[in-house]
Amino acid sequence: MTSSCECFSPFKGESERVYADIFVENTDISSMVLQDGKVSQAQQVRLYGAGIRAVCGSETSYAYTMDLSEEGLRKAANSFTPTPLRGGGLPLQDFIHPFNPSSPRGMGGEAVRKILLDVEEKARALDSSIIRVKAYVSQRMQQVQFAGSDGTAFQDFRPRTSLSVSIVMERGGQTQMGFASRMMQMGQEFFSDALIDEVVREAVSRTDFLFAASQIEGGEMPVVMAAGSSGILLHEAIGHAFEADFIRTGDSIFTGKLGQQICHPSISIVDDGTLTGDAGMLRYDDEGIAGQRTVLVHEGKLNSFLYDRISAHHFGVKPTGNGRRESFRCLPLPRMRSTYMLPGEAREEDIIRSVKRGIYAESFTNGQVQIGAGDFTFFMKTGYLIEDGRLTRPLRDLNIIGNGPEALRRISMVGDNLKIDHSASMCGKEGQRVAVSQGLPTVLIDKLIVG
Amino acid sequence: MMNDELIYRAEEDIQRLPARLDYKLVLLENHEDNIVLRDGKVEKTLRATSHSLAINLYLDGRDGFFYTNDLRPDSVKGFIRQAFETTRLLEPDDSRTLADPSRYYQGGGPDLQNFDASLSEIDPEEKISLLRDIAAEAEGSDPRIISMQTRYTDRQHQARYLISNGFDQSEQSSYCTLTSIVTVEGEGGQHPMDGWGESRLFFHQMPRHGIAPVALRRTLQKVGQRPAPSGRYRMILESPCAGNFLQPILNAMNGQALQQKSSFLLGKLGERVLSPLVNIVDDPLQPGTRGASLFDYDGVATQRRELFTDGCLKTFFIDTPMSRKLGIAATTQGIHRLIMKPHTNPSPLSSGGSGEGVSILVTDFNGGNCDPVTGNFSYGIEGLLMEGGTVVQPVSGMNITGNMLDVWQRLSHVADDADPWETELIPSLTFEDVAFSGC
Numbered sequence: 026m027t028s029s030c031e032c033f034s035p036f037k038g039e040s041e042r043v044y045a046d047i048f049v050e051n052t053d054i055s056s057m058v059l060q061d062g063k064v065s066q067a068q069q070v071r072l073y074g075a076g077i078r079a080v081c082g083s084e085t086s087y088a089y090t091m092d093l094s095e096e097g098l099r100k101a102a103n104s105f106t107p108t109p110l111r112g113g114g115l116p117l118q119d120f121i122h123p124f125n126p127s128s129p130r131g132m133g134g135e136a137v138r139k140i141l142l143d144v145e146e147k148a149r150a151l152d153s154s155i156i157r158v159k160a161y162v163s164q165r166m167q168q169v170q171f172a173g174s175d176g177t178a179f180q181d182f183r184p185r186t187s188l189s190v191s192i193v194m195e196r197g198g199q200t201q202m203g204f205a206s207r208m209m210q211m212g213q214e215f216f217s218d219a220l221i222d223e224v225v226r227e228a229v230s231r232t233d234f235l236f237a238a239s240q241i242e243g244g245e246m247p248v249v250m251a252a253g254s255s256g257i258l259l260h261e262a263i264g265h266a267f268e269a270d271f272i273r274t275g276d277s278i279f280t281g282k283l284g285q286q287i288c289h290p291s292i293s294i295v296d297d298g299t300l301t302g303d304a305g306m307l308r309y310d311d312e313g314i315a316g317q318r319t320v321l322v323h324e325g326k327l328n329s330f331l332y333d334r335i336s337a338h339h340f341g342v343k344p345t346g347n348g349r350r351e352s353f354r355c356l357p358l359p360r361m362r363s364t365y366m367l368p369g370e371a372r373e374e375d376i377i378r379s380v381k382r383g384i385y386a387e388s389f390t391n392g393q394v395q396i397g398a399g400d401f402t403f404f405m406k407t408g409y410l411i412e413d414g415r416l417t418r419p420l421r422d423l424n425i426i427g428n429g430p431e432a433l434r435r436i437s438m439v440g441d442n443l444k445i446d447h448s449a450s451m452c453g454k455e456g457q458r459v460a461v462s463q464g465l466p467t468v469l470i471d472k473l474i475v476g
Numbered sequence: 477m478m479n480d481e482l483i484y485r486a487e488e489d490i491q492r493l494p495a496r497l498d499y500k501l502v503l504l505e506n507h508e509d510n511i512v513l514r515d516g517k518v519e520k521t522l523r524a525t526s527h528s529l530a531i532n533l534y535l536d537g538r539d540g541f542f543y544t545n546d547l548r549p550d551s552v553k554g555f556i557r558q559a560f561e562t563t564r565l566l567e568p569d570d571s572r573t574l575a576d577p578s579r580y581y582q583g584g585g586p587d588l589q590n591f592d593a594s595l596s597e598i599d600p601e602e603k604i605s606l607l608r609d610i611a612a613e614a615e616g617s618d619p620r621i622i623s624m625q626t627r628y629t630d631r632q633h634q635a636r637y638l639i640s641n642g643f644d645q646s647e648q649s650s651y652c653t654l655t656s657i658v659t660v661e662g663e664g665g666q667h668p669m670d671g672w673g674e675s676r677l678f679f680h681q682m683p684r685h686g687i688a689p690v691a692l693r694r695t696l697q698k699v700g701q702r703p704a705p706s707g708r709y710r711m712i713l714e715s716p717c718a719g720n721f722l723q724p725i726l727n728a729m730n731g732q733a734l735q736q737k738s739s740f741l742l743g744k745l746g747e748r749v750l751s752p753l754v755n756i757v758d759d760p761l762q763p764g765t766r767g768a769s770l771f772d773y774d775g776v777a778t779q780r781r782e783l784f785t786d787g788c789l790k791t792f793f794i795d796t797p798m799s800r801k802l803g804i805a806a807t808t809q810g811i812h813r814l815i816m817k818p819h820t821n822p823s824p825l826s827s828g829g830s831g832e833g834v835s836i837l838v839t840d841f842n843g844g845n846c847d848p849v850t851g852n853f854s855y856g857i858e859g860l861l862m863e864g865g866t867v868v869q870p871v872s873g874m875n876i877t878g879n880m881l882d883v884w885q886r887l888s889h890v891a892d893d894a895d896p897w898e899t900e901l902i903p904s905l906t907f908e909d910v911a912f913s914g915c
Binding site for chain 2: 051055057060061063064065066067068069070071072073074083084085086087088089090091101104134135138156157159193195200201202240242243244245274275276277278280354356390391392393395396397398399400401402403404406421422423424426427428430474475476
């Protein structure tokens with residue numbers, strides 16, 4: 026593939042001004058669903074095609090096609106490019122190698138069916154008030170090939186597997202529904218008895234928890250974020266606003282703050298594409314940049330943004346390997362991978378003990394941020410009220426709101442118990458969804474709005 | 477024109493399988509153009525046409541769904557063979573069958589006048605020129621502008637259906653959208669951002685004015701946003717975001733949620749569950765409107781359907797499998813074009829204020845969720861704190877909390893300002909005594 030790259034220049038003579046690349050994909054997604062005690066639904070999706078991009082200054086043209094013949098690729102490449110980029114002679118087909126038919130497949134259908142039935146049996150053995158079990162296994166086997174006009178080229182195989190379990194329980198006329206999931210960049214090695222037990226137990230215990238939990242009257246209060254899925258705080262409060270396309274356009278509230286002290290020196294935050302098996306792991310991003318670990322905040326100072334090729338070129342820095350896309354139909358954008366805070370020194374019990382009245386937030390469903398204003402929210406599904414330094418009343422269904430830079434400044438204690446959360450977590454931006462993960466040690470934020 | 481040969485070849489491939497199956501085949505063709513202008517210059521262009529094939533196989537109560545865009549003949553043949561093997565692995569479930577053919581659309585319906593065949597033929601330069609005109613109305617008009625993005629999107633959709641128990645129809649639709657998003661220098665280092673967009677079915681219907689200035693006005697009204705004190709306020713939901721607050725109720729009407737006992741509307745059919753001011757219909761048969769459709773994805777003929785009449789729940793969304801599982805009549809798979817009937821005219825805002833006392837005009841939601849079983853919700857909001865029709869301050873960083881059925885009982889006003897070009901026509905809504913948490 027590499028040997029052909031020098032030919033990949035439909036715009037010879039304009040190489041100073043033009044960068045171009047091609048991203049080819051062959052993806053099989055298979056899923057099976059257990060519902061009402063039966064594995065009676067299955068889905069299979071095949072995505073096959075190529076996306077072709079040309080960049081000239083600040084202008085990007087993109088086209089995609091399912092026709093990987095030379096004619097099909099040329100037609101796509103010339104379909105909508107602005108005048109300076111129009112050109113013939115695209116030997117693009119030279120770059121497309123046959124996809125390897127013997128690439129590892131996911132687990133076979135019969136084995137998945139048995140796993141799903143096992144989930145139902147394990148769940149019902151844990152609690153007799155369960156009236157519904159729904160379980161879902163998805164296996165996505167993505168093969169990609171990439172070539173850029175600067176000589177970059179790679180091919181990769183990216184398996185991704187997830188298990189999701191939802192439980193409905195009925196007690197004394199009350200019904201509650203809970204949920205748990207895991208997603209890893211793995212093939213059939215994803216499945217183990219231990220993992221299935223863990224997901225089932227988590228789904229059952231979360232559902233059980235809801236019977237006793239309630240909402241509280243909202244207002245401003247201290248929030249202790251439990252280790253693990255609380256990493257959603259970083260994802261929403263700063264992660265999106267660190268994506269360098271928003272810095273390039275001036276939209277982000279962190280624009281112009283590179284090198285500045287933005288929080289306590291005990292805080293360091295990274296975005297990492299090198300965690301083996303993690304949903305956000307990338308050997309290469311979707312622009313051919315090698316996977317890497319990017320320090321966003323170093324000892325409280327803003328150290329780096331998340332750069333794709335275009336934003337890196339704009340700022341005269343190296344891309345950080347954050348150019349990602351949902352599929353060949355989409356332009357790559359700066360996106361997060363696995364975002365987490367490095368551990369501090371406080372013990373969790375000391376953090377909880379320091380709070381007179383506040384919230385201990387444990388599990389979450391969704392979050393959102395407004396890039397320019399910095400206002401973020403995330404929805405706490407389960408947690409506790411903290412009274413006089415102790416966890417007391419079980420709580421549920423609270424939306425927590427804050428402002429990114431303010432919330433960072435208000436982190437006053439960082440625990441020693443970093444945990445990366447591997448729940449199935451998909452991040453949306455401009456209509457594209459990519460898999461991410463996040464992590465956090467237990468932290469105390471002195472004040473957030475809880476509703 | 478779609479290539480019928482593809483769908484017939486797939487049908488032959490299925491008929492050659494070593495078992496008698498029922499099937500649904502949908503051949504899809506989509507064409508899209510996307511152009512983004514930033515600060516007056518073209519930033520991104522995308523043009524593509526995609527083809528794909530969706531297949532449902534039904535084998536003795538087993539139902540599999542399969543989708544591929546690899547339409548090379550050998551690939552389709554192999555894919556169908558693999559789909560068959562997967563379907564065979566499933567356990568039989570008697571509910572999983574095709575719809576009763578007597579419910580299928582039989583043809584002869586009106587021309588829905590919702591397809592612009594010229595969209596993919598229009599010179600991109602004409603679309604760029606339209607964008608430049610739209611953007612020029614606001615560019616440079618305020619020194620606080622940091623950046624302005626203006627986007628044109630259009631899409632042509634065509635689908636050919638072939639169902640083994642007697643359905644053979646085609647459908648097509650199109651739309652174009654213009655959107656403007658403006659970011660300005662705010663207070664305390666904030667960069668408030670907001671936007672405005674308009675959609676039409678045909679290119680020649682696209683507005684030439686007024687989009688970017690509205691986006692700029694909406695952004696500037698956010699400058700100085702901060703939380704208001706916690707308390708109970710009258711809440712006015714602005715039309716563009718009012719549909720979001722109805723969504724959990726629509727989700728709770730879904731047959732799957734009912735069958736899984738995860739709906740707060742379970743057992744409430746025929747009851748007055750919302751304010752008597754709530755009158756909502758699904759009307760897919762109006763020509764020249766977005767969402768208009770003669771049949772649903774199962775091939776079942778669409779019809780005008782009352783969802784709520786004077787607050788009374790009139791129907792659930794029950795497809796064929798859920799009809800069999802729940803033992804009730806099938807209705808529709810889902811909604812196509814939702815219309816909430818205005819109750820009084822005009823909206824409190826257009827009549828010069830938000831009425832007596834203090835209210836919060838909600839212009840957008842920011843995160844949050846609703847528990848599908850209990851209907852308890854908590855949503856982040858932003859908007860304007862109003863007193864006697866005057867803006868007191870822009871607000872953000874606040875939550876509203878409550879229970880869906882409880883808050884919808886306190887609906888006191890339904891305006892008449894829904895955008896007729898949307899698929900959900902939900903006007904501005906006023907709710908009394910809503911719990912807000914802020915500073």
